[in-house]
Amino acid sequence: MTDKKLFGYKYPHPAVAVDLAIFTLQESRLQVLLIERARDPFKGRWALPGGFVRIHEDLDAAAARELEEETGVAGAYLEQVGAFGAPQRDPRERVISVAFFAIIPSDTIHLKSGGDAAAARWWPVSELPKVAFDHAEILEQARHRLRDKIRRSTIALRFLPPEFTLTELQQVHEAILGQELDKRNFRKWLTSLPYLRATGRMRRGGQHRPAELYRAIAAALIKGTGPTIGDDYSSTDESSIAQAYQRGYQDAAREFAAAMDSTQRDLMRRVRPA
Amino acid sequence: MTDKKLFGYKYPHPAVAVDLAIFTLQESRLQVLLIERARDPFKGRWALPGGFVRIHEDLDAAAARELEEETGVAGAYLEQVGAFGAPQRDPRERVISVAFFAIIPSDTIHLKSGGDAAAARWWPVSELPKVAFDHAEILEQARHRLRDKIRRSTIALRFLPPEFTLTELQQVHEAILGQELDKRNFRKWLTSLPYLRATGRMRRGGQHRPAELYRAIAAALIKGTGPTIGDDYSSTDESSIAQAYQRGYQDAAREFAAAMDSTQRDLMRRVRPA
DNA sequence: ACTGGTTAGTGTATGTTATATACTTACCGG
DNA sequence: CCGGTAAGTATATAACATACACTAACCAGT
Numbered sequence: 001m002t003d004k005k006l007f008g009y010k011y012p013h014p015a016v017a018v019d020l021a022i023f024t025l026q027e028s029r030l031q032v033l034l035i036e037r038a039r040d041p042f043k044g045r046w047a048l049p050g051g052f053v054r055i056h057e058d059l060d061a062a063a064a065r066e067l068e069e070e071t072g073v074a075g076a077y078l079e080q081v082g083a084f085g086a087p088q089r090d091p092r093e094r095v096i097s098v099a100f101f102a103i104i105p106s107d108t109i110h111l112k113s114g115g116d117a118a119a120a121r122w123w124p125v126s127e128l129p130k131v132a133f134d135h136a137e138i139l140e141q142a143r144h145r146l147r148d149k150i151r152r153s154t155i156a157l158r159f160l161p162p163e164f165t166l167t168e169l170q171q172v173h174e175a176i177l178g179q180e181l182d183k184r185n186f187r188k189w190l191t192s193l194p195y196l197r198a199t200g201r202m203r204r205g206g207q208h209r210p211a212e213l214y215r216a217i218a219a220a221l222i223k224g225t226g227p228t229i230g231d232d233y234s235s236t237d238e239s240s241i242a243q244a245y246q247r248g249y250q251d252a253a254r255e256f257a258a259a260m261d262s263t264q265r266d267l268m269r270r271v272r273p274a
Numbered sequence: 275m276t277d278k279k280l281f282g283y284k285y286p287h288p289a290v291a292v293d294l295a296i297f298t299l300q301e302s303r304l305q306v307l308l309i310e311r312a313r314d315p316f317k318g319r320w321a322l323p324g325g326f327v328r329i330h331e332d333l334d335a336a337a338a339r340e341l342e343e344e345t346g347v348a349g350a351y352l353e354q355v356g357a358f359g360a361p362q363r364d365p366r367e368r369v370i371s372v373a374f375f376a377i378i379p380s381d382t383i384h385l386k387s388g389g390d391a392a393a394a395r396w397w398p399v400s401e402l403p404k405v406a407f408d409h410a411e412i413l414e415q416a417r418h419r420l421r422d423k424i425r426r427s428t429i430a431l432r433f434l435p436p437e438f439t440l441t442e443l444q445q446v447h448e449a450i451l452g453q454e455l456d457k458r459n460f461r462k463w464l465t466s467l468p469y470l471r472a473t474g475r476m477r478r479g480g481q482h483r484p485a486e487l488y489r490a491i492a493a494a495l496i497k498g499t500g501p502t503i504g505d506d507y508s509s510t511d512e513s514s515i516a517q518a519y520q521r522g523y524q525d526a527a528r529e530f531a532a533a534m535d536s537t538q539r540d541l542m543r544r545v546r547p548a
Numbered sequence: 549a550c551t552g553g554t555t556a557g558t559g560t561a562t563g564t565t566a567t568a569t570a571c572t573t574a575c576c577g578g
Numbered sequence: 579c580c581g582g583t584a585a586g587t588a589t590a591t592a593a594c595a596t597a598c599a600c601t602a603a604c605c606a607g608t
Contacts, residue, residue: 006282006283006284007282007283007284007285007286007287008280008281008282008283009280009281009282009283009287009289010280010281011281011289011326011329012281012329013281013283013287013288013289013290013329014287014290014327014329015283015285015287016287016288016290016359016370052285053288053359053370055285055286055287055288055368056361056368057361058359058360058361059357059358059359059370080356080357082354082356082357083333083354083356083357083370083372084333085290085327085332085333085372086332087330087331087332094329094330096290096327096333096357096370096372098357098359098370165556166556166557167555167556182596182597182598183556183557183558184557184558184559184597184598184599185595185596185597187557187558188559188595189594189595192594204604206554206555206604206605207553207554207555207604207605207606208553208554208555208556208603208604208605209554209555209556209557209602209603209604209605210555210556210603210604211555211556211557212556212557439585440585440586441584441585456567456568456569457585457586457587458568458569458570458586458587458588459566459567459568461586461587462566462588463565463566466565478575480575480576480583480584480585481575481576481577481582481583481584482574482575482576482582482583482584482585483573483574483575483576483583483584483585483586484574484575484584484585485584485585485586486585486586
C-alpha cells in the first residue's frame with residue numbers, strides 16, 4: 001500500500017481487526033487452527049488467524065476474506081463472537097478486534113501459510129499451547145458459544161460433509177460437549193427433529209457394518225453471519241473441494257426455505273403458555 | 275480537545291463507538307431509552323445513546339461511561355451485543371459500533387439531556403419510532419438476546435429493585451417475552467430454583483392483598499460484562515438513588531459467592547448423560 | 549465357511565419438567 | 579359489610595430426558 005501518505009484524524013482512532021477461531025473435527029476431536037507468529041509482538045507464539053479490516057470492508061467480509069486466505073475455504077459458517085478491546089491487548093497500538101468463529105467440514109482441510117504466519121496447524125482444543133494476545137479469552141468464548149448452540153441449532157451439521165452417518169454426527173456433538181452421549185437417546189432425539197433425511201445410500205468400505213448416509217434438509221442448515229453460502233468469493237484452486245461441499249449443501253437446500261431463523265432458535269424449546 | 279493536531283496512521287482507521295440499548299420496565303412494559311439527535315446526520319431522528327470510545331478506554335468502560343452520562347446510573351447490568359460495522363452505516367466516516375444493552379431497575383430513572391441529544395425519553399419497545407443509523411438492527415438483536423436469556427439466567431432480577439414481589443418479577447418476564455404467563459406455573463418454576471428468598475416483609479399500601487417481598491440471594495445476580503457492581507464510577511449526585519440500589523444488591527450479595535458463571539447458564543438445563 | 553472383532557442399529561421403562569386449569573384470602577373503599 | 583381487585587395456592591396430564599442391552603452386518607484371519 002501507500003508508503004508515505006498518512007491518514008489523519010482529528011481524534012485518535014484505534015485499529016480494527018478480525019480474529020478467527022476456525023474449528024473443525026479431526027480424529028473425532030474438536031480442533032482449532034492456530035498460526036505461529038513470524039513477527040513481534042509474540043513472535044514464535046501461536047495465535048488465532050486474523051488481520052486488519054479494510055476501510056471500506058464489512059466486518060463479515062473481512063472475516064470471510066481472512067478465512068479464505070488462511071484455509072482456502074469460502075462460504076463456511078461464520079458467526080461473530082464479539083468485540084475485544086482491552087486497551088493493552090496489542091502492545092503496538094490500540095486494536096479493537098472483532099472475533100468470529102468459523103466451522104469447516106471435517107475433511108475440507110487446506111492450509112496455506114504465508115504472510116505473517118510462519119506455520120499453521122490444527123490443535124485439538126484440549127491441548128492448546130499458550131496463545132498470543134487475548135486469544136485465550138476469545139477461544140474460550142467461541143467454544144462456549146459453540147457448546148451453547150449445539151443443542152439448540154443445527155450448527156453441528158456444519159462440521160460434516162453434505163452426507164454423513166449418524167455416528168459421525170454424534171461424534172461432532174461429543175467432541176464439542178467433551179462428553180459421551182448415549183447412542184439410542186441421541187438418535188431418538190435426532191429423529192424427533194425434522195432436519196435429517198436418510199438417503200438410502202450406505203457408507204461402505206469400513207471393516208464393519210455399513211452405516212446409512214443422511215443428509216440435512218435444506219432449511220436445517222443454519223446460516224452464519226458471513227456471506228451466504230454460494231456467494232462468489234473469487235475462489236482459488238485450493239478451495240475447489242470446499243466448493244464441492246457447498247454445491248452439496250446448496251443442493252440439499254431447496255426443500256423448506258421458510259422461516260428458519262426463528263425455528264432455529266426454538267428448535268428444542270416449547271413456547272410458554274398463553 | 276486538541277484543535278489543530280491531527281492523529282496520523284499509515285493505514286486508514288475506522289472510528290470506534292459504543293451504542294447502548296438501555297432497557298427498563300415502566301408501566302409493566304419494556305422500554306428503551308432513545309435520544310433525539312440534535313445534529314446531522316439523522317438530525318431530529320431518534321437514536322440509541324452512544325459515543326466514541328476513547329483511545330485508552332476499554333469498551334466496557336466506554337459503555338458504562340455513556341450509560342452514566344445519559345442516565346446517571348452507575349453499575350447497572352451491561353452486556354455486549356456485538357460489533358456492527360457495515361461500511362456505510364454512518365455517512366460521515368467509517369464507524370464500527372460496539373453495541374451493548376443495559377438494564378436499569380424500573381424506578382431508577384434519571385435522564386440527563388445534553389451534548390448531542392436534544393431530548394431523551396423512554397419508548398415502549400412496541401411503539402418505537404423510526405430510528406437512525408442501523409439502530410433498528412441493534413435493537414432487534416438486543417431484544418433477542420434479552421428474550422433468549424430471560425429463562426436461562428437471572429437477568430430479570432436486574433429490572434427490579436433489591437426487594438420485589440413475585441408478581442413484579444412475573445411482569446418483567448411477561449414484558450420481555452411479550453406474552454402472558456400463568457401465575458401458578460410461573461411461581462412453581464421460580465420456587466424450584468434456588469435464587470429467591472422470601473423476606474417475610476410485605477409490600478403494603480396497595481388497595482389489595484399485600485404481597486410478600488422477595489430478595490435474590492447473592493450469587494443469583496448475574497454479572498454483566500461491565501464493571502463489577504460496586505466499582506467506583508466517580509458518581510455524580512444524580513446517581514445517588516442508583517447507588518442505593520447497588521447497596522441493596524451488594525448487601526444481598528454475600529451468601530453463595532461460588533461458581534456462578536457456570537451455574538447461570540445451566541440454570542434450567544440438565545447435563546446430558548454420562 | 550466359520551470365528552472373533554468391531555461398528556450399526558434398535559425399544560422400553562422411569563423420572564423430571566412443562567402445561568393446563570379455579571378457587572380462596574386479604575386489603576381497600578364506599 | 580359488600581364489591582372490586584390482586585395475592586396466593588395444588589393437582590392431573592403431556593412432553594421430554596435419561597438409563598439401559600442386545601442383535602445385525604461387515605471384515606480379516608484362519
